[in-house]
Amino acid sequence: MESSKVDMFIMTNNKFFEAHHLMVVRERLINMDDSKWATLQILQFKDPTTALLISIFAGVYGIDRFYIGDTGLGVGKLLTCGGIGIWAIVDWFLIQGATKEKNMEYFNRSMMQ
Amino acid sequence: MTKSNLYKLTLTACLLAYIWLFYFSNNYNSPKGFPVCLVKNVTDIPCPSCGTSRAVLHFFNLELFKSILVNPFGVIVSFIMIIAPIWIIADFLFKKESFYQFYYKVEKTIQKKPVAIILIILVIANWIWNIKKNI
Numbered sequence: 001m002e003s004s005k006v007d008m009f010i011m012t013n014n015k016f017f018e019a020h021h022l023m024v025v026r027e028r029l030i031n032m033d034d035s036k037w038a039t040l041q042i043l044q045f046k047d048p049t050t051a052l053l054i055s056i057f058a059g060v061y062g063i064d065r066f067y068i069g070d071t072g073l074g075v076g077k078l079l080t081c082g083g084i085g086i087w088a089i090v091d092w093f094l095i096q097g098a099t100k101e102k103n104m105e106y107f108n109r110s111m112m113q
Numbered sequence: 114m115t116k117s118n119l120y121k122l123t124l125t126a127c128l129l130a131y132i133w134l135f136y137f138s139n140n141y142n143s144p145k146g147f148p149v150c151l152v153k154n155v156t157d158i159p160c161p162s163c164g165t166s167r168a169v170l171h172f173f174n175l176e177l178f179k180s181i182l183v184n185p186f187g188v189i190v191s192f193i194m195i196i197a198p199i200w201i202i203a204d205f206l207f208k209k210e211s212f213y214q215f216y217y218k219v220e221k222t223i224q225k226k227p228v229a230i231i232l233i234i235l236v237i238a239n240w241i242w243n244i245k246k247n248i
Contacts, residue, residue, distance in 0.1 A: 060152050060160060070114075071220045076126065078236070079190050081162045084133070085151035 001032050009040060016045040016103045025107065036111060043110055045103045048096040055095040059088040064095050068102045116213045120201050123212075127198050130190070134173075137166045161240040162186050164248040169194070184248065185239060 006029040010022060017025060029040070046068050055064035062077030082088030114122075152160040168187020171180035180187045200212045222228055 060150075069224070071223045072114075072119075072216055075223070079162055079165065079186055079193075080126075080130075081150045081152070081160055081165070084149045088151065 001029050001034055001037065003030060005037065006030050013045065015048065016100065017107075018097070018100045018104070021100065021104045025104075028111065032111065039110065043107065045106065046099050048099040051095045051099040052092070055088075055091050059091050059095075060085065064091060068095070068099045070098065070102070116210055119213055119216060120204075123197050124201060127194055130169075130194050134166065134169060138170055159240075159243045159246075159248045161236050161243060163243055164246075165190055184243065 006026055009029065010026055014022060029036075051064055051068055054067050058064065059077070060082035062074035062082065065071070065074035065077055077083060077087055077091075080087070083090075148154055148163075150160055150163050152158065153163055162184065164184035165186045168180045168183040168185070169191050171177075171183060172187055172191040177188070180191075197212070200215075204210060204212050223232065
Protein backbone atom coordinates (compact mmCIF):
# COMPACT_ATOMS: atom_id res chain seq x y z
CA MET A 1 0.00 0.00 0.00
CA GLU A 2 1.23 3.53 -0.70
CA SER A 3 2.82 5.18 2.29
CA SER A 4 0.80 8.40 1.81
CA LYS A 5 -2.45 6.42 2.13
CA VAL A 6 -1.14 4.58 5.17
CA ASP A 7 -0.03 7.82 6.84
CA MET A 8 -3.44 9.33 6.19
CA PHE A 9 -5.07 6.33 7.85
CA ILE A 10 -2.69 6.60 10.82
CA MET A 11 -3.36 10.34 11.19
CA THR A 12 -7.12 9.99 11.18
CA ASN A 13 -7.24 6.89 13.38
CA ASN A 14 -4.37 7.33 15.83
CA LYS A 15 -6.68 7.92 18.80
CA PHE A 16 -8.06 4.40 18.46
CA PHE A 17 -4.69 2.71 19.06
CA GLU A 18 -1.95 2.63 21.68
CA ALA A 19 1.23 4.45 20.63
CA HIS A 20 3.19 1.21 20.39
CA HIS A 21 0.50 -0.28 18.14
CA LEU A 22 0.79 2.50 15.57
CA MET A 23 4.18 1.40 14.29
CA VAL A 24 2.94 -2.18 13.89
CA VAL A 25 -0.21 -0.99 12.11
CA ARG A 26 1.86 1.19 9.76
CA GLU A 27 4.30 -1.58 8.93
CA ARG A 28 1.53 -4.06 8.32
CA LEU A 29 -0.43 -1.71 6.06
CA ILE A 30 2.62 -0.82 3.97
CA ASN A 31 3.26 -4.52 3.33
CA MET A 32 -0.39 -5.08 2.46
CA ASP A 33 -1.97 -5.30 -0.95
CA ASP A 34 -3.82 -2.22 -2.33
CA SER A 35 -7.04 -4.26 -2.60
CA LYS A 36 -7.36 -4.13 1.21
CA TRP A 37 -7.84 -0.33 1.15
CA ALA A 38 -11.61 -0.63 0.77
CA THR A 39 -11.85 -3.05 3.71
CA LEU A 40 -9.72 -0.69 5.77
CA GLN A 41 -12.07 2.21 5.07
CA ILE A 42 -15.13 0.46 6.43
CA LEU A 43 -13.60 -0.68 9.73
CA GLN A 44 -15.51 0.72 12.70
CA PHE A 45 -13.30 1.21 15.73
CA LYS A 46 -14.56 1.83 19.26
CA ASP A 47 -13.83 5.31 20.59
CA PRO A 48 -11.82 5.23 23.87
CA THR A 49 -13.32 8.59 24.96
CA THR A 50 -16.86 7.26 24.53
CA ALA A 51 -15.86 4.17 26.50
CA LEU A 52 -14.51 6.39 29.29
CA LEU A 53 -17.73 8.42 29.42
CA ILE A 54 -19.83 5.24 29.53
CA SER A 55 -17.52 3.90 32.24
CA ILE A 56 -17.95 7.01 34.38
CA PHE A 57 -21.73 7.17 34.08
CA ALA A 58 -22.76 3.52 33.67
CA GLY A 59 -19.67 1.54 34.68
CA VAL A 60 -21.47 0.04 37.68
CA TYR A 61 -23.78 -1.79 35.26
CA GLY A 62 -20.86 -3.07 33.15
CA ILE A 63 -22.08 -1.23 30.05
CA ASP A 64 -18.56 0.03 29.25
CA ARG A 65 -17.36 -3.59 29.00
CA PHE A 66 -20.36 -4.52 26.84
CA TYR A 67 -19.55 -1.54 24.58
CA ILE A 68 -16.00 -2.71 23.84
CA GLY A 69 -17.12 -6.32 23.32
CA ASP A 70 -15.88 -7.79 26.63
CA THR A 71 -19.30 -9.32 27.24
CA GLY A 72 -18.14 -11.84 29.85
CA LEU A 73 -16.56 -9.17 32.02
CA GLY A 74 -19.61 -6.96 31.47
CA VAL A 75 -21.88 -9.66 32.87
CA GLY A 76 -19.49 -10.09 35.80
CA LYS A 77 -19.61 -6.37 36.51
CA LEU A 78 -23.38 -6.22 36.20
CA LEU A 79 -23.93 -9.16 38.56
CA THR A 80 -21.65 -7.73 41.25
CA CYS A 81 -22.79 -4.06 41.27
CA GLY A 82 -19.55 -3.17 39.45
CA GLY A 83 -17.47 -5.29 41.82
CA ILE A 84 -19.09 -3.50 44.79
CA GLY A 85 -18.10 -0.24 43.11
CA ILE A 86 -14.37 -0.92 43.30
CA TRP A 87 -14.02 -2.59 39.90
CA ALA A 88 -16.15 0.20 38.39
CA ILE A 89 -13.71 2.83 39.70
CA VAL A 90 -10.62 0.82 38.65
CA ASP A 91 -12.15 0.54 35.17
CA TRP A 92 -12.29 4.35 34.82
CA PHE A 93 -8.51 4.11 34.48
CA LEU A 94 -8.29 0.86 32.53
CA ILE A 95 -11.10 1.17 30.03
CA GLN A 96 -9.31 3.42 27.51
CA GLY A 97 -6.36 1.02 27.30
CA ALA A 98 -8.73 -1.95 27.06
CA THR A 99 -10.63 -0.24 24.22
CA LYS A 100 -7.40 0.38 22.29
CA GLU A 101 -6.35 -3.24 22.79
CA LYS A 102 -9.74 -4.39 21.49
CA ASN A 103 -9.36 -2.09 18.46
CA MET A 104 -5.99 -3.67 17.71
CA GLU A 105 -7.51 -7.16 18.00
CA TYR A 106 -10.31 -6.07 15.64
CA PHE A 107 -7.78 -4.62 13.18
CA ASN A 108 -5.74 -7.83 13.22
CA ARG A 109 -8.84 -9.98 12.79
CA SER A 110 -10.23 -7.93 9.90
CA MET A 111 -7.02 -7.34 7.98
CA MET A 112 -5.52 -10.81 8.34
CA GLN A 113 -8.41 -12.51 6.53
CA MET B 114 -8.46 -12.46 27.13
CA THR B 115 -5.86 -15.20 27.52
CA LYS B 116 -6.70 -18.52 29.16
CA SER B 117 -4.50 -17.98 32.20
CA ASN B 118 -5.88 -14.45 32.73
CA LEU B 119 -9.45 -15.72 32.63
CA TYR B 120 -8.70 -18.54 35.08
CA LYS B 121 -6.83 -16.23 37.48
CA LEU B 122 -9.56 -13.61 37.31
CA THR B 123 -12.38 -16.11 37.86
CA LEU B 124 -10.63 -17.82 40.77
CA THR B 125 -9.82 -14.46 42.41
CA ALA B 126 -13.41 -13.28 41.90
CA CYS B 127 -14.79 -16.50 43.44
CA LEU B 128 -12.38 -16.26 46.40
CA LEU B 129 -13.34 -12.62 47.00
CA ALA B 130 -17.02 -13.58 46.68
CA TYR B 131 -16.67 -16.27 49.38
CA ILE B 132 -14.76 -13.85 51.67
CA TRP B 133 -17.42 -11.20 51.07
CA LEU B 134 -20.21 -13.70 51.73
CA PHE B 135 -18.59 -14.81 55.00
CA TYR B 136 -18.14 -11.17 56.10
CA PHE B 137 -21.65 -10.29 54.93
CA SER B 138 -23.33 -13.21 56.73
CA ASN B 139 -21.67 -12.14 60.00
CA ASN B 140 -22.66 -8.49 59.65
CA TYR B 141 -26.07 -8.90 58.12
CA ASN B 142 -28.80 -8.09 60.60
CA SER B 143 -31.21 -5.70 58.91
CA PRO B 144 -33.82 -6.57 56.29
CA LYS B 145 -32.33 -3.81 54.10
CA GLY B 146 -29.08 -5.73 54.00
CA PHE B 147 -25.69 -4.14 54.14
CA PRO B 148 -25.69 -1.44 51.47
CA VAL B 149 -22.40 -1.12 49.62
CA CYS B 150 -23.83 -0.39 46.19
CA LEU B 151 -22.56 2.96 44.88
CA VAL B 152 -25.77 3.71 42.99
CA LYS B 153 -28.03 2.89 45.93
CA ASN B 154 -25.95 4.90 48.39
CA VAL B 155 -25.87 7.95 46.13
CA THR B 156 -29.34 7.96 44.56
CA ASP B 157 -31.30 5.73 46.97
CA ILE B 158 -32.55 3.79 43.94
CA PRO B 159 -31.46 0.14 43.87
CA CYS B 160 -29.46 -1.14 40.89
CA PRO B 161 -30.35 -4.36 39.00
CA SER B 162 -28.00 -6.45 41.14
CA CYS B 163 -28.87 -4.99 44.56
CA GLY B 164 -29.78 -7.82 46.93
CA THR B 165 -27.56 -10.40 45.22
CA SER B 166 -25.58 -11.08 48.43
CA ARG B 167 -28.81 -11.76 50.34
CA ALA B 168 -30.07 -13.96 47.50
CA VAL B 169 -26.81 -15.96 47.45
CA LEU B 170 -27.01 -16.36 51.22
CA HIS B 171 -30.57 -17.71 50.92
CA PHE B 172 -29.42 -20.04 48.13
CA PHE B 173 -26.62 -21.48 50.26
CA ASN B 174 -29.19 -21.98 53.07
CA LEU B 175 -31.17 -24.02 50.50
CA GLU B 176 -34.03 -21.48 50.42
CA LEU B 177 -34.29 -21.34 46.64
CA PHE B 178 -37.68 -19.63 46.47
CA LYS B 179 -36.68 -16.90 48.92
CA SER B 180 -33.46 -16.43 46.96
CA ILE B 181 -35.39 -15.85 43.71
CA LEU B 182 -37.78 -13.47 45.48
CA VAL B 183 -34.89 -11.32 46.75
CA ASN B 184 -33.03 -11.23 43.42
CA PRO B 185 -32.92 -13.88 40.66
CA PHE B 186 -29.31 -12.83 39.93
CA GLY B 187 -28.41 -14.62 43.17
CA VAL B 188 -29.09 -18.03 41.60
CA ILE B 189 -26.78 -17.27 38.66
CA VAL B 190 -24.02 -15.97 40.94
CA SER B 191 -24.38 -18.98 43.28
CA PHE B 192 -24.05 -21.39 40.37
CA ILE B 193 -20.94 -19.56 39.12
CA MET B 194 -19.46 -19.55 42.64
CA ILE B 195 -20.00 -23.30 43.01
CA ILE B 196 -19.21 -24.56 39.52
CA ALA B 197 -16.41 -22.25 38.26
CA PRO B 198 -13.68 -23.15 40.83
CA ILE B 199 -14.37 -26.90 40.46
CA TRP B 200 -14.35 -26.62 36.65
CA ILE B 201 -11.10 -24.64 36.63
CA ILE B 202 -9.36 -27.07 39.00
CA ALA B 203 -10.58 -30.00 36.85
CA ASP B 204 -9.24 -28.25 33.73
CA PHE B 205 -5.93 -27.70 35.49
CA LEU B 206 -5.69 -31.34 36.60
CA PHE B 207 -6.66 -32.85 33.24
CA LYS B 208 -4.73 -30.20 31.25
CA LYS B 209 -7.80 -29.14 29.26
CA GLU B 210 -9.31 -25.75 28.43
CA SER B 211 -13.01 -26.59 28.44
CA PHE B 212 -13.91 -23.70 30.79
CA TYR B 213 -12.13 -21.23 28.49
CA GLN B 214 -13.96 -22.59 25.44
CA PHE B 215 -17.27 -22.52 27.31
CA TYR B 216 -16.66 -18.87 28.32
CA TYR B 217 -16.06 -17.90 24.68
CA LYS B 218 -19.10 -19.85 23.48
CA VAL B 219 -21.31 -18.10 26.06
CA GLU B 220 -19.80 -14.71 25.15
CA LYS B 221 -20.49 -15.26 21.44
CA THR B 222 -24.06 -16.41 22.19
CA ILE B 223 -24.81 -13.38 24.36
CA GLN B 224 -23.47 -11.06 21.65
CA LYS B 225 -26.10 -12.30 19.16
CA LYS B 226 -28.74 -9.62 18.77
CA PRO B 227 -31.93 -11.60 19.60
CA VAL B 228 -30.32 -13.14 22.71
CA ALA B 229 -28.89 -9.77 23.78
CA ILE B 230 -32.28 -8.05 23.43
CA ILE B 231 -34.04 -10.71 25.52
CA LEU B 232 -31.37 -10.51 28.22
CA ILE B 233 -31.48 -6.69 28.30
CA ILE B 234 -35.27 -6.80 28.71
CA LEU B 235 -34.90 -9.35 31.55
CA VAL B 236 -32.29 -7.19 33.32
CA ILE B 237 -34.49 -4.09 32.99
CA ALA B 238 -37.51 -6.06 34.24
CA ASN B 239 -35.46 -7.22 37.22
CA TRP B 240 -34.36 -3.64 37.82
CA ILE B 241 -37.98 -2.42 37.85
CA TRP B 242 -38.89 -5.27 40.21
CA ASN B 243 -35.98 -4.27 42.49
CA ILE B 244 -37.17 -0.65 42.56
CA LYS B 245 -40.76 -1.78 43.29
CA LYS B 246 -39.57 -4.06 46.09
CA ASN B 247 -37.37 -1.18 47.33
CA ILE B 248 -34.77 -3.80 48.10
